[in-house]
Amino acid sequence: FAACHLLMKLVIRRYRPSDKDTVLTLFSNGVVEQISPCFYNAMTSPLYLSITLGLCAAGYLLGSILGAVVLVGGWVALIYFSCHKLYTHYIREKIRTDMQDIPGNFMTRPDDCFFVAEAEVSGRSQVIGTVAIVAKQSGTERYGELFRMSVSSSCRRAGLASRMTQAVIDFCRERGLPKVVLQTTSTQAAAVALYEKLGFLRIFSQPTLSFPYWMIILNYLPLRYVYYFPLM
Ligand SMILES: CC(C)(COP(=O)(O)OP(=O)(O)OC[C@H]1O[C@@H](n2cnc3c(N)ncnc32)[C@H](O)[C@@H]1OP(=O)(O)O)[C@@H](O)C(=O)NCCC(=O)NCCS
Structure with a gap:
């Protein structure tokens, strides 16, 4: 219904012109919500799963379980940061140019x-x-x-x-x-x-x-x- x-x-x-604020908010929200699917998509790809497992094994062999957690945590954070950066950069760029x-x-x-x-x-x-x-x-x-x-x-x-x-x-x-x-x-x-x-x-x-x-x-x-x- x-x-x-x-x-x-x-x-x-x-x-x-009075629509501008709402339009920019709709645009930004629509782009920001792509960050999680992009991150998920990257992390579940065979290449990234292999790198994660490799880092886990390397961390464990070189140090301890803590080493493995630190290496994998750093890697996952780097990928999330890259996805975040990709989309927030895009939003900033468009708001500065054509959406301005x-x-x-x-x-x-x-x-x-x-x-x-x-x-x-x-x-x-x-x-x-x-x-x-x-x-x-x-x-x-x-x-x-x-x-x-x-x-x-x-x-x-x-x-x-x-x-x-x-x-x-x-x-x-x-x-x-x-x-x-x-x-x-x-x-x-x-x-x-x-x-x-x-x-x-x-x-x-x-x-x-x-x-x-x-x-x-x-x-x-x-x-x-x-x-x-x-x-x-
Ligand atoms: C993509 C987007 C515009 C769809 O808007 P919407 O008004 O919900 O779409 P509609 O209701 O017209 O959906 C039409 C059909 O698209 C498909 N669809 C829409 N959203 C879907 C979803 N989340 N999952 C799967 N299929 C979906 C379905 O086939 C749907 O038909 P149905 O509801 O009868 O099954 C909206 O999700 C959005 O704004 N996303 C964020 C911004 C974005 O990605 N924009 C596209 C830029 S190219």
Whole structure:
């Protein structure tokens, strides 16, 4: 019932400057919650499990159980720190650049837009989701790229992201952009399930050179998806 109620009252509209604080909070929260899955993903990979076991054995052989605990503890802390750094650096960088001036960076060209989802939650109208679309060109081909998809953690699994993705698809279709492209990562399980359910296809692409090698060492893989408009 709660989900239907939320969707009935949902409005997807263009961003207004008064939304900025809520939008930045939704963006930061959505990114911060990727730290734990990234850490878990790295620690459970065969490579990292082998290193952990190797350090445990080395610590024990070189000293004592305490040595093993210290070595493994240091290693686990280093991996957590790296995951934390990866995401907090990303948030700082985006808040300093494109999210600093959302109208200027996402809304000046007619084929770009920053949408927010607004609904009545606990008797108050609130912004509970965000998504941006930017028109791009590769050679002669134009397409829309979807960015900044985030839904408030208290409003998940009610179909909000699906509705916002549909709004982006409709926006691109109306502007004659023949496909929608987006990038996510292997650790964003909810996002991967969402886009695959909506008919996005995964494109197998090599990580670009701009992707630092140490991110791949964390078992963190960028994934690209494309949505082609069905033939009429
Ligand atoms: C990914 C995200 C936007 C999904 O928002 P949402 O409003 O909960 O998504 P929807 O309710 O529209 O879900 C549609 C479908 O996606 C899949 N899905 C969504 N969340 C899921 C989850 N946590 N686990 C598994 N599948 C999930 C399901 O198939 C779902 O359909 P169902 O509920 O009928 O099973 C949200 O979890 C989020 O903001 N995450 C943090 C930020 C992020 O990762 N953004 C993506 C950047 S690329």
